[in-house]
Amino acid sequence: MIEAPEALCLSEQLNGVIKGKVVTDVIPCYTPHKFTFFNGDPEAYPGMLLGKTVDGACAYGGMVQINVGDAKVVFSDGANLRYYEPEAKLPNKHQLLIGFEDQSCIIVSVRMYGAVWCFVGDSFEGGLMSYYGGAKNKPQVLSDAFDKAYFMSLINDEGVQKKSAKALLATDQMIPGLGNGVLQDILYLARVHPKTKIAVLSQAKREELFGCVKKVLREIYRLGGRCSEKDLFDQKGGYVPYLSKDTVGSHCVYCGDYILKENYLGGSIYYCNTCQQEER
Incomplete structure (x- = not known):
């Protein structure tokens, strides 16, 4: 799944190869995929894109946006x-093809589930707009706007103290682009168990957690x-996680204990039970 570092990398790569090109072909839904989420009728996408020039690409949280004239x-x-x-x-299979005047193209193929939206202007109708708006309007986690003061305003809010570390950081789009895929290493380096409640974290630990958010995401991007x-x-x-499905049962690089896995909040969590003891 695309998360903030990958989205930023993809947007920069897109700017290097399609910026300034004119769209000459648009093929939506070439291969039906029931978990590809379009906004509106995908057959209307060609009318919004054909003949227009790519102005550039950018990233909002874990989303990649391509600006094509007045369309996105x-x-x-x-x-x-x-x-x-x-x-x-x-x-042979894809959910969207966008071709350009030089016969190059970008192709989108969805694995498991994914969103492919096209619209004119700055917004679109439907429930997915709130998801897009949240990613676009909040401080980007890899930017200077996402600083310690902002992070502390999130983690010190009275309404989140009963939440677990995973629930705060990687659910409800609290930090767009920070999901379960990058969460594991952040908590591992901060020595925080995914189930530990925010209320029991010291001020020093909260500051350390902020540092690990920045450190891990910057390294993944690099x-x-x-x-x-x-x-x-x-x-x-090139980033190989400390914790993932591939490291379950292996030894912690810090203490030698085993890396464990369990299901929690609709997904898997990975942790070292020695380095990341659940605080109560």
């Missing part, structure tokens, strides 16, 4: 973007994303 195309979650040079062999994700050119990212 937004991708998130499991929407995989790939760039294809002219005359390259194209995949290395071009996590190794479980691929970039615009089908290359895996």
